[in-house]
Amino acid sequence: MAEHAGVSVATVSKVLNDRHGVSAATVDRVRAVIAELGYESSLVARSLRNQRTNVIGILVWDIEPFSAELLKGAARAIRGTAYELVVYAGGGKGSGRVGWERRYLSRLSGTLIDGAVLVTPTVLDVDGGAPVVAVDPHSGRETVPTVDADNLQGGRLATEHLIGLGHRRIGFLGRPPRDLESGPLREEGYRSALADAGIPADPALVRVADYDENDARNTVRELLSLPDRPTAVFAANDMSAIATMEVAASMGLRVPEDLSVVGFDNVPESVMSEPALTTVEQPIQMMGRLAVEILLEMLAGREPAQRHVRLPTRLIPRASSAPPPGR
Structure with missing residues (x-):
């Protein structure tokens, strides 16, 4: 860079570090060469200075x-x-x-x-x-x-929506408590909405799945294979809800005719799923x-x-x- 600008390395260093002792014309020439060569000082060097x-x-x-x-x-x-x-x-x-x-x-x-x-x-x-x-x-x-986001209220909104449609056997697919605070809060909202509607929470309908995709699908399959399976599932995030719909389709269940599904997040994938996913939006x-x-x-x-x-x-x-x- 110094050679391209026709100045010393010390002069280039002064320009890069905004030090005095360099004429305006030389500063302009060095900066023009910097722009031409696409030079950027390293983050580490910048932090040390x-x-x-x-x-x-x-x-x-x-x-x-x-x-x-x-x-x-x-x-x-x-x-x-x-x-x-x-x-x-x-x-x-x-x-x-x-x-x-x-x-x-x-x-x-x-x-x-x-x-x-x-x-x-x-x-x-x-x-x-x-x-x-x-x-x-x-x-x-x-x-x-x-x-x-207000995860507790979001869990209530999803469950109240399904209750309002007439569902009484509503499954919940959540995350292990160790993963995120939001997961237990969404489950709390689910249980609270059921209690307010006078619907007993059935432990068999509450399942957790780890971050592994295969684990989530296996858990959904177990839930939908129950003798008295749920007519609706509230999944704690959209990707789990989409996986629920895919597993349901593989088992010959139609969404929403045989099974309603609600997710949580409103990521772009939710509107592109088939059918488009009802979900709770967090901004x-x-x-x-x-x-x-x-x-x-x-x-x-x-x-x-x-x-x-x-x-x-x-x-x-x-x-x-x-x-x-x-x-």
């Missing part, structure tokens, strides 16, 4: 529909700011899901990122030397700023945007107006839910 990288990390266990939607909102939040985003994901692999955020944060903070948004973290007692905001955390709010993109905005406030040395944000959920009726057979 300035103790800042102007980069925000989005840390996720895996890139799946929920996290992909959240990234869209996060990207909008940094438009017009001096910050960039870097996404770090383990691809759902590695030894042990619990504590992944500690490992990821220790690899990035201090040299590559100024702060991080943790998406569905399993723990919040992270200390990576950088400010963090958690989206849909496993555990409670504690001291880390959080953004989530995922807004969650990503707000998480980054809170983090930007912290990076600016300001106390966020809200440290714990809970957004409303709403029911999106589509073609996968209808009255039970015979109604």
Whole structure:
């Protein structure tokens, strides 16, 4: 670069670091060469010089529909700011899901990122030397700023919708309690709606499935193979609901004529499924945007107006839910 600009390496260094002692004409010439060559200083070198990288990390266990939607909102939040985003994901692999955020944060903070948004973290007692905001955390709010949706009310909305259609045997497909705080809250909403309608909760209709796709499908097949199977299933996320519809079709059950299905999230896949999935919408993109905005406030040395944000959920009726057979 120095050779292209016809100056010394020391002069290029002064221009890159905005130091005095270089004429305006030389600065313009060096910057023109920088633009021509597409030069960018490394994040590590930048952090060593300035103790800042102007980069925000989005840390996720895996890139799946929920996290992909959240990234869209996060990207909008940094438009017009001096910050960039870097996404770090383990691809759902590695030894042990619990504590992944500690490992990821220790690899990035201090040299590559100024702060991080943790998406569905399993723990919040992270200390990576950088400010963090958690989206849909496993555990409670504690001291880390959080953004989530009203999962309890969302679980009620889904179940009340099915009850209103006339269903009384309503299955629930959730996640193991260890995975996310949102899962038990959605189940609590399900049970609360049943109780309010005077419908006893049948333990045989409540099932949990791990993140493994085969495990989810096997669990759904067991649920739909019961002698007195449910006429409707509320799945705790859209991808599980879509898997439920696929398993039902493979067993000769029609959705919604024989089985109604409701999901949770309203990811793009829900409207593209066949039939289109009735679901509870949580504003995922807004969650990503707000998480980054809170983090930007912290990076600016300001106390966020809200440290714990809970957004409303709403029911999106589509073609996968209808009255039970015979109604």
